[in-house]
Amino acid sequence: MKRTGVFICRCGINIAGTVDVEKVAKELYKHTGVVHSEDYIYMCSDPGQNLIVEAIKEKKLDSVIIACCSPTLHETTFRNAAKSAGLNPFQCEIANIREQCSWVHKDMEKATEKSIKITRSAVERVRRNESLEPISIPVTRKALVIGGGISGIQSALDLANSGFEVILVERSPSIGGHMIQLSETFPTLDCSQCILTPKMVEASKHPKINLMTYSEVQEISGYVGNFKVKILKKPTYVDPDKCTLCDECTRVCPVVVPNEFDIGLTGRRAIYIPFPQSIPATYTLDIKACPGLLPIACGKCEDVCEPNAIDFDMKPEIIEEEVGTIIAATGYDLYEKELMSEYGYGKYPDVLDGLQFERLCSASGPTMGKILRPSDHKEPKEVVFVQCVGSRDPELHCAYCSKICCMYTAKHAMLFKHHVHDGQAYIFYIDIRSGGKGYEEFVQRAVEEDGVLYLRGKVSKIFGDKGKLKVWGVDTLSGKDIEIDADMVVLAMATRPSKGAEELAKKLKIAIDKDGFLSEAHPKLRPVESVTSGMFLAGAAQAPKDIPEAVAQASGAAAKAITILSQERLYHAPTVAMVNVNLCTGCEMCVHVCPYDALSLKDGKVEVNEVLCEGCGTCSATCLRAAIQIKNLTPLQVHEMIKACLGG
Amino acid sequence: MIHFGKLKQKKGKIHINKDRCKGCAFCVEYCPKDVLELSEEFNIKGYHPPRIKNEDECLYCQLCETICPEFAIFVTLKKEEEEVEKGES
Known part of the structure; x- marks a missing residue:
């Protein structure tokens, strides 16, 4: 027969308010095998833990039951206390009399009776407990970062600078993500490319980072510390080592398709470099746009390539790697514009989305930083910005707030005024959410210095009218209907999880929330961890966020990954x-x-x-x-x- | 759809010498944009020469020109596009 000690926690009045703990202690002392039973105000406090340690030593206990809160909270505390007294930690069990009893009952007598039963059943359980040792597993000291936007780059750099090998996988031909498309960043109006490209260069030159662009994670197996990943490296048909970036191939390529980097405002060839600062700096042959390689339909690029960098025989490769942890930083996409037909996106060329307007403002953009209407290349004078397009609309679109639109729309309006001094910017908004360092001041600056007109209300319809765009809306503050003849309309589309994120989440066995964003393990206390141990989340893949938040979370995810990678071995519960x-x-x-x-x-x-x-x-x-x-x-x-x- | 930038889709003008054609249909089969189809008519040799179905789709890749065993088809750049090309260089 085992010698069991029972310790009942009062938890202030959390337990003692509903449960007669003294009676529980007295009753349990009568139970077979129990040789010690007492209660205390806070068992988890240092003196409380000392009671347990002392009793184990004095009464030679070989098992203990703590009747207290849920084992998810203090099981580790008490098991460690038992261990310090020389007991195997798996001879310590918790009887949950708080969440499962005192908090959910009012009647003291019945609650006390139930507590006695719960504690007795725990005593019965521990009687047959074996002494167990944790399972120990080795750790592969290498990390995989999925997504080469600002979050992925930051995580990879933090891990690499801590001395760990990193594989950075990006599915498009260059790293940089959406941030490389932006013109300026709020609230400081720093040039986005100027602050991102140094990080991109550092990541590409870092000896510890293995950069795999134009690649996708295909399969993941294994467990924390020892994941096995299969990465599909798509063929670019261009050898980056031979390519001299002479640009001859794009001159002869007959195909023009919309350029993703400029969101279709400009065109690109089937063989292309996404943007001048692309990393890796090389061309990619987009096989979907190319007239074809089976048989080689055109082959003009290969004919003119002097260094013979073009290799039509390149095949997809599957690369297998072993890693200890994985960080998912898959980012966001804008809401499908086709779903917002009332705003005329796609029908009228002068209705743009936020990213397209970024490209128009950007010094490296299609207009070299001049804001011009796509339809006639004239300077727009009246520009209407519409916020919450698709966001905060639970009936038809996304219920959540996309978080970044209030700020970037203020920035857009400000940039517009900086480019077109005699222009007028109107912003339709529901609320202005400018929580963040320097954000509120930024919005005020847009209103006071740049005369941006904020109209509280929604836009009902946008339609073409004599070369202009007629915007119908309502100002809910004055209750008046508003009609604006705009030259250009910019829609702040909702942000969504990037395409393919759901599929990847299935491969990683990471949960996704109702909106498709990757789920964190705990919304308050474990915001960068996924429910699967060893997998972490960074950036807008988890929820809409701006650059500083994405960077902070990326560094947090890297720090969490390091807690695994820095271990010689990991331990796993033996139960x-x-x-x-x-x-x-x-x-x-x-x-x-x-x-x-x-x-x-x-x-x-x-x-x-x-x-x-x-x-x-x-x-x-x-x-x-x-x-x-x-x-x-x-x-x-x-x-x-x-x-x-x-x-x- | 593409409103900015110098890049314009090249457009080919297809020329068919019907009487040289032997109706092998390589051009029809291998055109990546499916621009051609075999016609019902007979040429001087009694074959069905190809017919242009959708010239707007032609990318000026010249595959038909390369693949034709009889030198019966060739493509030139459409005139307005040629001028753009010259203007660029």
């Missing part, structure tokens, strides 16, 4: 499934229900991958012969716990 091979018939029912892919069939019997197993018990509940059981929570223990609850 995992075990198989009684004599009972197992190899029916595989447990293999199919396991949510962690931890079970497999080997020689007709089920085998447990102890590292992948989280001890959830689904297999044990499924098995008809009790051949698979969770250590320290066997069917026998569960049976005795139920018996104790029923008072038997």
